[in-house]
Amino acid sequence: MVAAATSRDRDLWQRARDAAASVTDPEIPVLTIDDLGVLRDVVLREDGRVNVAITPTYSGCPAMNMIAVNVALALECAGFPDAIVRTVLSPAWTTDWMSEAGRRKLKAYGIAPPQAAGSRRALFGVEQVSCPQCGSGDTELLSEFGSTSCKALWRCKACREPFDYFKCH
């Protein structure tokens, strides 16, 4: 660990962090890994190499490998070759890690952002999700499991549009 002792170090670190934070989720391209809370830590080492820690949203998230490659690439382009990207599991990612900006972008993109859930163990769901297209609360769950592990499939009964819901976790 290197404390950003001088302003030059701080600038360098900021440049590295900005580069890593600019990487987007391959499945939800409007969200950066910073918005998602997938980017956990960026450390500038004394030898100039950068250590980055990322965390998966779900254990089997297939986007992790691509995100790691893209982070290394973004750093390379910003002048930090040979970055080391590690996956950390603790503390476990939850939807609370998603930023407010991330939630707004998600909704504008047509994906309902995660909401504070009731009991995860309650059967035949009682969750209320608003349609990201028309805002109606008259919606229904089609499938708990959607096009990616982090999403469920819903349908709006008012505007009849199906939509993705980013599952609360």
Added chain:
Amino acid sequence: MATPSITVTETPLVLYALRRADDALILGHRLSEWCGHGPMLEEDMALSNIALDLIGQARALYTCAAEVEGNGNDEDKLAYLRDVRQYRNLLLVERPNGDFARTMVRQLFYSAFADIYWRGMMSSRDATLAAIAAKSEKESAYHLRHASEWIIRLGDGTEESHVRAQAAIDDLWAFTGEMFAVDDSECGLIDAGIAVDPLLLMPEWLVTVTDVTREATLSLPENDWMQQGGRDGRHSEHLGHLLSELQHMQRSFPGASW
């Protein structure tokens, strides 16, 4: 098969991680067999998603086992280059999918167990296992809910779905006892606060599956004779067939990647 199997030095902790990893991988593979064959599109996606979660959990656990072993093995070698007798999974998870009811009963039995098991492991003294458990626990809560809802729909559905769900329960019941079995290797880890004692989880598991099956108008068998052997590598004939498909590429083309 061209590539020889690896050997694994199974210290208690390595074995412990391997057993959990094998459960997740084999069940994940079984569920992936539904991909393209689900009874409807939403269910096809659900089963594939659950498979993905399980394979993700397996990867983390294999990586943990390989690091503890420190012998140059990794997640891929552990998954692709061990033969059937080296697999340590529960017999339950290697049972063939059968019809949808049978797959869902297997899901209910395993998820009801995994859900409380991971929750217990979150307080393991081993930081890596605790972190893997914290991640997996969130996923298994979804899996349990999914399976519970389906068992209720099937049991309390048509005469046909009820009969099939009950037949699946009767057939798979004898494979549930193995989840709660503990051997000497695991006892030491339980005493050290690293492993979860599954026997302590049995009452809660029983309440969960009893509640769901009762609501589904189904019943649990009364026989208590339980089949075991998977934890020691004594498997049914089904696992060999599963592995031949799972391992075919790496055995035929060592180190193949894309």
